[in-house]
Amino acid sequence: MxxxxxxxxxxxxxxxxxxxxxxxxxxxxxxxxxxxxxxxxxxxxxxVQSYVSAMKDYNLLHYVANSVYVAGATTVITIFLSVLAGYALARLRIKYKGLLMGSLLLVSMFPQISIAGPVWRILDGLGWLNSYQGLIIPYVTLTLPLGVWILASFFSELPQELEDAARIDGCGHLQTLLRIMVPLAAPGVFTAAILIFIYAWNEFFFALLIMTRQTVQTLPVGIALFQGQFTLPWGEIAAASTVATVPLVLIVLLFQKQIVRGLSSGAIK
Amino acid sequence: MKLSLIARERIFASSLLVPCFLFVVFFALYPVSYSFFLSLHKIILGLPSLGQPFVGLDNYRDLFHDQVARHSLSNTLLFVFLSTFFELLFGLIIALVINRQFRGRGLVRAAILVPWAIPTVVSSQMWRFIFNDKYGLVNFLFYGSHTSLYAAWLANPLTAFAAIVIADVWKTSSFAALIILAGLQLIPDELYEAAEMDGASEWQQFTQITLPLIKPALLIALLFRTMDAFRVFDLVFVMTQGGPGDSTNVLQFYGYKKIFAEGLMGYGSTISVLVFFITFIIALFYLKLIGTSLFQEKQ
Structure with a gap:
């Protein structure tokens, strides 16, 4: 029973x-x-009529390409910066460690609206509205807390002896980081990369503000704004939604262990 | 001059941190204070000739008397309360289930991750379709083929609000489940074995062992879900556009409309500042609770 x-x-x-x-x-x-x-x-x-129409009449592949580019670039840049900062915060003697980690945590909780107007103005001033870098920069900023926290937690679990041995062998700080520590923290890098990519792939609010020209819009903006002549083009919306989601479902199926570890890494500590 | 080892390490560490914090300072911390600056001025995007005259706290006084803003605030608070309550409840149930050993456990865990991974815009369109007034699945489930009875769920204030809560709970309960699961896995089996020997019922074990020990995990899940629920935007934008009659209007959506649709950069920024302070205070409150509960556990 x-x-x-x-x-x-x-x-x-x-x-x-x-x-x-x-x-x-x-x-x-x-x-x-x-x-x-x-x-x-x-x-x-x-x-597959809906898929064909989504591609022909709604430029589906264009949105896909924009999303791949923006999410890919965000992931690469954020990971690079997070490796550097995560290592420094986890393993080097620095002042204000708690304050720095705390301020990152704070940023990760910012409601987007609290920075939306100014970010838009700054980008407008730089002439970067409707440009890829204009979207990638806010995405990097908003995913850095996640990346740094995950990588710092992975770095802090590595044994001290390896680092000491590298030092004794005459490796400088930077060499130790790149040659010894980064390869050892590869699972952490991978976990963080998956979560950052998913965030950037799914983000809608900033994409909507910054990308007003159709040629540079990402998939979520496209899917939200698909319009038919008389009724909503449900077939095309469903087709584009499937295209946007299938890669993520595959990632979840293949890497669920890493995702679970990454999402709960903050909770365990 | 030769620098000491520690000094060199400090310099190296700072150079690693600078790029990261340049982004954080320029595109997160500075914008927050800039929002406050904007909120003290009258700035209309469509009228650049107006300049940006300083108006002091006028915008805040207007905000206080703005019925739509008040309505959006109460909608947001209600949404946060309802969605986090159900997400934690379902998250707890899911976590308790997955924490057991059974065949196919990995597949179940993958299945619950699917809603979490789906882009919110996609799940919003999906639920909008399911709640469709003419051929939605919900209408068919309730009324079969009697199309004359079909309801326009998203055009009724009460059901539209419920639909948004349902869509959010569906998508994010699994996130709460994963955090709670991480807490459950820290509980040693011996505790349950000892309780069993003492003749504690399963319900007693749950309330006396499980619940107190996963309190930190529950609080962390609550913190993240609350902060996230405050930002609700995609669901509202796609499913209802804040309607019908502002019944699903929430602060983030109202702020977006004021700043970007109506171009009221100054007035809209008061909403940005308001949202920031509300979430900041709630976050501090939770972080303190989490801190004390972790501290008690260590003792």
Missing amino acids: KKALFHITVFVIVVLSLLPFLWFVNTSLKTSLEITSIPPVFIPSGT
Whole structure:
């Protein structure tokens, strides 16, 4: 009896987690007639008409390319800066360590609206609205706390002896960091990179403010603003949504251990 | 002159920290204070000839009398309360389930991560479709093929608000679950074994052992979820645009509309400052609670 209840709970959790999105994927494979039919069509005809239309009429691939570029560049830059700062905060003797870590934590909790106006003005002044760097810079700023915290936690777990040995062998500080510590902290780098990429790939608020020209917009902005002539183009929205989500689902399936570790690394300490 | 080892280490450490904190200072800390500066001025984006005259606290006085702003504030607080409550509740249930050993556990964990990974804009469109008034799944589940009974869920103040809460809870309960799970895994099995020998029921074990020991994890999940719920924007933008009649308008969306849709950079910035202070105070309050609860545990 108890066991049955447990299994039912597991079943309900899995179904509720997956079904809504599977329904949307299902919608993306329907004809427009099937999408609006009542009762709903549960087994779609499997047409890719919506995908073709999303690419031809709505420039889907353009949005994908912009998203790949912005999220990729954000990940690379944030990781590079986080490795440097995370190492310094975890392993070097510095003053105000707590204050620096605390201020990063604070930044990670900023509501975007509290900085939106000024960031927009600064970018406007630099002529960087509607440019890739104009979006990448805020993304780097907002993902740095996450990257630094994860990497600092990974660096602090490495044994001191390795670092000492490298020193004795005559490695300078920078060499020790790059040759010895970074390879050892590779799992941390990878974990942080996944979480940063997902953040940048999904971000909508700043993308909406900064990218007002269609040619530079990222996928979430595209998906939010798809407009049909008379009704909403649900097939195309569902198709673009599937395209935006499938890479993330693959990442989750392949790297769930790293993601779980990264998300809970702050909680355990 | 030869520098001491410690001095050299300090210089090296600072040079590693400078690039990171340049970003943080220029694009996060400076903008927050700049928001405060803007909020003391009258700045209208569409009227550059106006300049930016200093108006003191006028914008704040207007904000105080702004009915929509008050409504957005109470909506935001209600949203934060409801969504974090259900997220922690479901997060706890999910975490307790995954914490057991059973076949297919890894797959279940992957399944609950899917809503977390989906872009919020995508899940917003998805729920908007599911709540659709003409061919949405919710209408079909309630009323079958009787289309005359179909309700426009997102056009009714009460159900529109509920829809946004549901969409948020669906997407982020798994995040709370992972944090709580990390706390659960720190509890040694011996505690439960000892309790069993003493004849404690399962419910007693839960309330006497599990709950007190995962308190820090619960508080951390609560902190992160509260801060995140305060920023709710994507769901509102896609699903309701704050409507019907401001019933789902929230502070971040209202601020966005004032600053960017209406171009009221000065007045809109008062909302930015207000949101910043509210979240700052709540964050400090939680961090203090977490600090004391971790401290008690160590004792």
